[in-house]
Amino acid sequence: MTRLSRRIHETLTEVAEAAAAAEVLCAEAGADESQSLRIGLALDELAANALTHGALKERAPFIQVDVWVEEDMLNLKIEAEGPRFDPTEGRPTKIEDYALGGRGLSLVIGFADALSYKRIDGRNITTFSVAKHGEAE
Amino acid sequence: MTGIMRTTEGDVSVLKLLEQKYFSNSRVLFQEHLLAAEAASPKKLIVLDLANAILITSGPLGALRASYRRVDAQGGRIVAAGGGEFAVRVLSFAANFIDHYPSVEDAMADIAPKSA
Numbered sequence: 238m239t240r241l242s243r244r245i246h247e248t249l250t251e252v253a254e255a256a257a258a259a260e261v262l263c264a265e266a267g268a269d270e271s272q273s274l275r276i277g278l279a280l281d282e283l284a285a286n287a288l289t290h291g292a293l294k295e296r297a298p299f300i301q302v303d304v305w306v307e308e309d310m311l312n313l314k315i316e317a318e319g320p321r322f323d324p325t326e327g328r329p330t331k332i333e334d335y336a337l338g339g340r341g342l343s344l345v346i347g348f349a350d351a352l353s354y355k356r357i358d359g360r361n362i363t364t365f366s367v368a369k370h371g372e373a374e
Numbered sequence: 375m376t377g378i379m380r381t382t383e384g385d386v387s388v389l390k391l392l393e394q395k396y397f398s399n400s401r402v403l404f405q406e407h408l409l410a411a412e413a414a415s416p417k418k419l420i421v422l423d424l425a426n427a428i429l430i431t432s433g434p435l436g437a438l439r440a441s442y443r444r445v446d447a448q449g450g451r452i453v454a455a456g457g458g459e460f461a462v463r464v465l466s467f468a469a470n471f472i473d474h475y476p477s478v479e480d481a482m483a484d485i486a487p488k489s490a
Contacts (some may be wrong), residue, residue: 246401249398249417249433250399252397252398253397253398253399253400256395256397257395260464265428270428270460271459271460272379274428274460275396278431278464279422281431282398282431282432285397285431285433285480286397300414340433340435340436340439340468340469341432341468343467344464344467344468
C-alpha cells in the first residue's frame with residue numbers, strides 16, 4: 238500500500254511540506270488532481286489547526302500525519318495532542334450553512350467524502366477520506 | 375521568486391500569485407503584500423490575480439478577508455481573477471465575499487473602467 242508518514246513538531250513550514258508531499262503521493266498513485274489537492278488542503282487545515290490551537294500548548298507536542306492510498310480512496314489521518322477538537326460535531330447538512338469564521342473547518346468538511354473523529358488518551362484523531370477519482374467533468 | 379508580485383495599473387494595485395500552492399505558512403506573505411497593495415492604491419482598488427495558483431488554503435484566505443474588511447471600510451474594492459479550477463472552487467467556498475472574474479482584464483474593466 239502506498240503510504241506517507243510524517244511527524245510535525247512545531248512549524249507551519251513542516252505542515253506545508255507534508256501537504257505538498259501528500260499531494261505528490263496521491264498523484265503518483267494515479268489520483269485525479271482535484272482529489273490529490275483535497276488531501277493537501279485537508280492536511281494543511283487540520284495540522285495547522287492542531288499546531289496552532291493544541292499541540293503547541295503541550296510539553297512534548299507532535300502531530301502524526303499519515304496518508305495512504307487504497308484502491309479507490311485517498312485517506313488522511315491526523316493525530317495530535319491537545320484539547321478535544323471534533324471537526325464532525327454539529328456538521329450541517331448543507332455546505333452553505335457554514336459561516337466564514339470557520340473557513341478552515343468548513344473547507345475540510347465541505348471537501349470530505351468521509352470524515353471521522355476519535356479521542357484516545359488525550360489525542361484527537363481525525364480521518365479524512367476522498368474518492369481517488371472525482372466526479373466526471 | 376517571492377511568491378507574489380505587485381504592480382500598479384492606474385489606480386489599481388495588482389497582486390499576481392507566482393506559485394501554484396499557498397498553504398497556511400503563506401498567511402504572512404499575503405498580509406504583507408495586501409498591505410502594500412492597499413498603500414499603493416489611493417482608491418483602495420486591488421485585483422488579486424490567481425494566475426497559475428491551483429490551491430489556496432484558509433491561512434492566506436484569512437489575510438484576504440482582513441484586507442477586504444479594511445478596503446471595504448474605505449470605499450474600495452478587492453477582487454480576484456483567473457486561477458485554477460480547484461483554487462477558484464476553494465475561493466468561492468471559503469471567501470465568497472470576493473468577486474471573481476475570468477481574467478485580470480475583466481476585473482480591471484469592472485472595478486476601474488476607463489472613461490470613453
